[in-house]
Amino acid sequence: MNPELKEILKNLRAQRKKIVFTNGVFDIIHRGHVEYLSEAKKLGDILIVGMNSDSSVKMIKGDMRPVVNEENRSIVLASLKPVDYVVLFYEDNPFDLISRILPDILVKGADWSEDKIIGADIVKANGGEVKTIKFIQDNSSTGIIEKIVQLYSK
Secondary structure: OHHHHHHHHHHHOOOOEEEEEEEEOOOOOOOHHHHHHHHOOOOOOOOEEEOOOOHHHHHOOOOOOOOOOOOHHHHHHOOOOOOOEEEEOOOOOOOHHHHOOOOOOOEEEEOOHHHOOHHHHHHHHOOOOOEEEEEOOOOOOOHHHHHHHHOOOO
């Protein structure tokens, strides 16, 4: 974790702010992302979003992704009202980042069962909570990409 984030977390904890963490690719920002992040923010005072770097996205989604590069994704994501901080991670999952941040609340979509949520064990062991948020159906970057491919392959 960079020294700047370490100092920010120290100050937030001194102010007794409740820190919420979530993560994702956020390739093509859509309604599902915005509503999910808005709900996550309601769970605490500060929302930190761990965003997969380009190399991380390629590891989990293949060479054709991301469509939008990490610099552009992070700028758009950081500009959303509910998001306080965006932190890139380069591994295929955010476990190391979560273990360094140790949020009060770890959030994932309701399509994840708690036993499959990466970092849930360390957050709970540190006195934190794990929450899930219901997804808006038919809202995904992959679905948008597939629709564009269908439209332009005709």
